[in-house]
Amino acid sequence: MHILAFDPMQLITPDLGMVFWTTVVFLLFWFLIGKFALKPITKAIKAREHFINDALSAADKAKAEMQQLQSDNAALLKEAREEGAKILKEAKDVKESIIAEAHNRAKDEAAKIVADAKVEIDSQKKAAIAEVKNEVSRISIDIAQKILGRELDSNKDQQAYINSLVDKIKAN
Amino acid sequence: MFLPLVLTANPEAVKTENKEEKKDVSAGVIEHIMNHVADANEDHILTINNHHITLPLPCILYRKSTQATKGKLSIFLSSKAEEEFDGYKLDHETGRVIDAQTNKRDAFYDFSITKNVFHMMLGFVILALVFISIKNTYTKRKNAAPRGLQGFMEPIIVFLTDEIFKPILGEDKYEKFLPYLLSVFFFILINNLLGLIPFFPGGANASGNIAFTFSLAFCSFILININGTKTYWRHIFAMPGVPLPVLIILTPIEILGVFLKPAVLMLRLFGNITGGHIAVLSIASLIFILGENGAKLGGAFAGGAMALPIMLFVSAIELLVAFLQAFVFTLLSAIFISMALEEPHHQEHH
Numbered sequence: 001m002h003i004l005a006f007d008p009m010q011l012i013t014p015d016l017g018m019v020f021w022t023t024v025v026f027l028l029f030w031f032l033i034g035k036f037a038l039k040p041i042t043k044a045i046k047a048r049e050h051f052i053n054d055a056l057s058a059a060d061k062a063k064a065e066m067q068q069l070q071s072d073n074a075a076l077l078k079e080a081r082e083e084g085a086k087i088l089k090e091a092k093d094v095k096e097s098i099i100a101e102a103h104n105r106a107k108d109e110a111a112k113i114v115a116d117a118k119v120e121i122d123s124q125k126k127a128a129i130a131e132v133k134n135e136v137s138r139i140s141i142d143i144a145q146k147i148l149g150r151e152l153d154s155n156k157d158q159q160a161y162i163n164s165l166v167d168k169i170k171a172n
Numbered sequence: 173m174f175l176p177l178v179l180t181a182n183p184e185a186v187k188t189e190n191k192e193e194k195k196d197v198s199a200g201v202i203e204h205i206m207n208h209v210a211d212a213n214e215d216h217i218l219t220i221n222n223h224h225i226t227l228p229l230p231c232i233l234y235r236k237s238t239q240a241t242k243g244k245l246s247i248f249l250s251s252k253a254e255e256e257f258d259g260y261k262l263d264h265e266t267g268r269v270i271d272a273q274t275n276k277r278d279a280f281y282d283f284s285i286t287k288n289v290f291h292m293m294l295g296f297v298i299l300a301l302v303f304i305s306i307k308n309t310y311t312k313r314k315n316a317a318p319r320g321l322q323g324f325m326e327p328i329i330v331f332l333t334d335e336i337f338k339p340i341l342g343e344d345k346y347e348k349f350l351p352y353l354l355s356v357f358f359f360i361l362i363n364n365l366l367g368l369i370p371f372f373p374g375g376a377n378a379s380g381n382i383a384f385t386f387s388l389a390f391c392s393f394i395l396i397n398i399n400g401t402k403t404y405w406r407h408i409f410a411m412p413g414v415p416l417p418v419l420i421i422l423t424p425i426e427i428l429g430v431f432l433k434p435a436v437l438m439l440r441l442f443g444n445i446t447g448g449h450i451a452v453l454s455i456a457s458l459i460f461i462l463g464e465n466g467a468k469l470g471g472a473f474a475g476g477a478m479a480l481p482i483m484l485f486v487s488a489i490e491l492l493v494a495f496l497q498a499f500v501f502t503l504l505s506a507i508f509i510s511m512a513l514e515e516p517h518h519q520e521h522h
Contacts, residue, residue: 010210011382011446017232017282018211018383021289026387029296029359034351037303042350044310045330051315 133170137162197464201457203265209377209449212267212287214250217372224264226251231269231284233260238279250284288384291376295362298373303358332357332502340506341513349509352395356388357502364445364494368487379497380445382438389438392505397430400512407514433508437501444497448490455479455486 140162141155215227228251237243246258253262253269260280261272267287271279285293302321309322318326337346337353363379378384406412408426410419458479463472 008206011206012442014383014386015211015282015381016383017284018286018288018381019387020283021285022292022378022381022384022387023390025289025292025296026355026359026391029299030352030355030391033300033303033358034355037300037307038351038354040307041303041310041329042333042347042354044307044314045326045333048315 133166137166140166198457198461201454201460205450205453205457207266208453209380209446210266211377211381213253213262213269213282213284214267215287215290215376216267217375227290228252229285229287229290231260231282233258233269233284234281235259236279236281287376288378288381291366291374292363292378292384294373295359295366295378298366299358299362329354332499336503337506340503340510342510345513349395349506352391353502353506356392356505357498360388360441360501361495361498364498365491367445367449368490368494377446377449380442380449382442385438385441388441388501389434392437392508393431393434395505396433396508396512399509401514403514403516404512433504437504441497441501444493448486448493452483452486452490455482 137159141159144158144162213231214229216224217227218225228249231246231248231250231253233246235241235244235246244258246260248257248260250262250269253260255261256272259272260269261275262268263270263275268277269282269284270277302325306322306325309318309320313319332354333346333350337350340346341349360379363384366374367377367379368374408430409423411422411426414422456479458475459472460475462475462478463469
């Protein structure tokens, strides 16, 4: 009968030396790696998480701002267009009113010129008539003198008489 | 784990025995498996034509003081004890240092850097290099997307932190325990993984050693209980709202539970890892059992044909178990710590 040289109890009995070394190596690992690697690593991961979250929210904010800006721009454009149309319309109105005014003023001016011309013509006409009257009376006296062949006593009376005749003619 | 077995399964001793009594093949196999799972004072790497290539490891032994002699510390390389050194001798069957006179190991304390300790230190170095390189990447490429090794490790760290530690321990408390929990996870994981590699950087069974799991469970035990709140201790010694006669039964159970929790951690990891290794080695041994240690070539081939697919399957499961057990140990440690951090309940207002 073969006897096992191996004691199965050995397998489930913690060996003192191994316990000692495992504890030493693990505590060293815990202290060194935990302090100099795991902590900085987890910190870096956390910091990056914050960084990414911040970057994402900043991007969202920028996007929203851009949208706001775009709608603002559209509104501004619309306003500008309306303003332009309004200005154009006003300019048109002003133009029309200016033209109308100029038209009216020209009309008035023309009327005034015509009226002035009429007054001038009237006065010229009166003067001319008066002159023609004087001339006619003088010519008439001359003619009468010649026709009558005699010199009247009083030229003055004759003249008054003729003038009254002429007036009568005018009245006629 | 299985390759060294394949290479060393034909030691002359077994072979000569085999000629006399064929039934001893399986017994030899069991012994071989057990030696493989156990610790050794030398690091056996390879056997070529019965020539063993081993890495000598430092032996640190303290002979217990008896009535006749005083205690004595001996430090030497295991290669020196091939014959006899300082009253010690290296047993080639088990790879352990034994007393040259009694052939036993009970007359001295063994604080040697054994195979398991050596491989555990290798794991430490590998992890340290990985973490330092990652840490440098984090500081150099600040706020940049992870890449390379960093990209492999980060999801694990982030998953453990965000999905396990934060919900279990609470948003404000988890950071205090983060270094411990992550250290435990990666320390177990690297040793599990190294244990799966059948040749040099692996080949040891550190995380399947009860002393290894005991030490880590002990660390968790200390951490759980030094963080225990008043409520936690009151729940153990005098559960509020429970009548005295019940307390007489309940309190011993609760006190037992304080020690049972880490004990469960210890046994679970040990059982899973060692069990997995024994399973793979046993299946591989089919080749030697059916082949009757090389006596029947056909049997060996049949054993190989049967063993190979099963071995692949069990090895794949072992890989899963390597991650799973590291995770479970860490998860349960976190849960036990959170139980110790327990704050007063509403019930106590009664």
